[in-house]
Amino acid sequence: MKFHPQDFLKLRNVRRVAQVFFFSLFLFLVFVTDLRYLKGYPASLFLELDPLVAFATAITTHTVYMGLLWSVALILPTLLFGRIFCNWICPYGILHHFTGWLLGKSRAEERERIEANRYKKLYSLKYVILIAMIAAAIGGTLQIGWLDPICLFHRSMSTVILPMLNLFFPSSVYVRQYFHVGAWIIGFMLLFLVGMNVLIPRFFCRVLCPLGAFLGTLSSVALWRIDRDPNKCVDCDLCLKSCEGAADPHTQLRKSECFVCFNCVEDCPEDAISFKFLPQLKREVTTPAVPARRAFLGTLIGLGFYAFGRTSGASDRNYDKKVIRPPGSVEEKDFLDRCIKCDQCIRTCPTNVLQPALMESGIEGVWTPILNMKIGFCEVNCTLCGEVCPTGAIQRINIEEKTGTGPFQDEGPIKLGTAFYDYGRCLPWAMETPCVVCEEVCPVSPKAIYSREVTIIKRDGNPITLRRPYVDPALCIGCGICEHECPVTDEAAIRVTAVGETRSKDRRLLMDGGVTSSVRDLEKRQR
């Protein structure tokens, strides 16, 4: 067979080059989201491009946070050309495209492939999901992160794929192996979604993706679209063979479903399909096919989610002591307005202390970041989590602001919680044994943990002099290194709980206006 260069210059191959480029870019940005490599890379670029993130946070916070303005760069081409994002740029879409080809029906008979790519009513589910998420956002809780593909993929990378790589190839990603609470749930979810491509090609993209639904809705007004010339068409349905979006190019094109992959253009033996400017409206299904009552049901589910979540009390009086948020986090209800569960903070955390929550902060807070001092501790001289947070759930504080030094002297340090002793488990208090590792590692100056020397008579009658530790709640910043380093490793003899955190007025411990540093009024911090 002769090589014809023009054969290579097919739209398909141009698209493939773009897919490889954007997928590699995504992987690169995920990889460099690490203290050692981060430098100035825009680690959250894909999240910032994601218009659903910008749109939904705009509903909950009435603002578009910093880099989220980049989403405009994606909205504009969608309004012109349709859902090009889904098959050209979206790394999660590319993952499903690739795994669908690898595991799915790519080697099946032509007829089977054509049947697999016909539109199904099930595909309108994503619009109901999107409506539910927007309704929840209007209620006041941001829940797009469950299924937004960029959040979902970033989360899977941070908590499953990179730790897995490091498990098989030690020290390839982390110096010490990272752990993530409940990683198996996120891992199986990823496997399930990838595996579903065997039954339904692009299952996630066609059935579940709320971003796809959002872009699909926008693309109703697109000026260009795939168009079939009925005069040339011989109704062979071959255009369906590789149709990624199941957009029915063989009849009236479902504009909101089309991924603009251009496969149909090249698969058509009669040259009946082209990408056309302003084709006739009668040859398309312009808007998403969502029955009004389903949309209403979606609204009910979204509002219900908000109401059931809120009235469970986890973000209010019944808050869990384990909900210790990253430094610079906004107050809990505002946090739930902003956090998209992308877990970029978890990716960049140099100590592995940040963990995806399960039910600690209620149903609303699943996979939002909380600190687990058994696994890590908050490094005082570090603000990386705020640095990569795309939505401002964790603010971009600097070290001086975090530690309450320099211009922030009057405001005092940011406290994540307060450490409490469990003297029954503490070696010098209960077991006649010297220790005070907690005091040694306490990073604030003067140390929040101090010790008093006592001489006691041991059980065997001999005297021993040891130091017994105490916490000064006014100085404790709740970093948790004391808990992390405590030799009582299963349940430490000193543990940090959320009370005393400066981000919340309701969760303070010490009275304002006292003599000690913790009581400096943190109202100044509520920006």
Next chain:
Amino acid sequence: MSAANNQDLAPENGDAVSRREFLVRLGLTTALVAGTGLAARKLWQPKHYVPGFQKETGQQLKNYSLEASKVYPSLAIAHGTEHEKTIRAALTALGGMDRFIQKGDVVMIKPNVAFDRPPALAATTHPDALRAVAKLCREAGAARVIIADNPINSPTGCFFKSGLTAVAAEMNLDLMYPEASSFAPLQLEGEILKNWTFFSAPFKTATKVIGLAPCKDHNLCHASMTTKNWYGLLGGRRNQFHQHIHSIVSDFTMMMKPTLVILDGMNVLMSNGPTGGRLSDVKPMNTIVAGTDMVAVDSYGYSHLLERDIAELTYLHKAHARGLGNIHWEDTLHKEVTA
């Protein structure tokens, strides 16, 4: 695939099989039976014994020290304001870096990078000190210079923010992080330390070892200087050490016989150690102490840099009593110079 109908499945010659098929099928089954038997025989552990749980014996660290010299001092105290000049002066007083490092040596420098702190807080080895020592090693002909530590805080953060990552890049040093595979068991007849996991990777190639420690206050054992610096070579559950801290730290003098130790007393962490945290915890003392006996070096450091009573520094007395060093630094051959 079309389903086979009964006619296809009916035997043509009764139930006979060909000789070839007979041999292949019989052979396969026999091989699997034999394989199972052999595997069982090989793997069966008949006694009540679980492999992998026997008492393990670790390796011992080599002695990296030089033979004692009657000509050169074993302790040098240099006063000055710049790291490089002062360290150079101290080394010159000891007889020059050539005395310790020869051409082709692989030098392991052990800084103290226990905490994620900027250099100004004096909780970690100062980048200028590392740069100066690495330069001296290179001038003396060192083929490679390794730096390694197992910090308490995150390793990457500690090296990065202490400024040592930058020096390592600038000077082309081998920075070794404490990876899981970097550790191996160590054997010692210490007072407490008998068998412990330690950071062995750098010692696979190192021919010389230099300890480069800041001079710091310590909440539990009073001071962290060149002796306590070796804590960073150990792994495992180090937070148990505090139950016998003075015994353990004195065991370090037995565990590690370095070529040279250097105590950086240019800026001393006087209080709130070992972490520090405020500039007011730091006091400029403008002194570098170098020597071959870490007990003598630390003894000077405790009394003259931290300005405290040596009587209370139990671990040094323990080391002295065990003949592992001389706490009476003024009795050793020493030299005091100004850069």
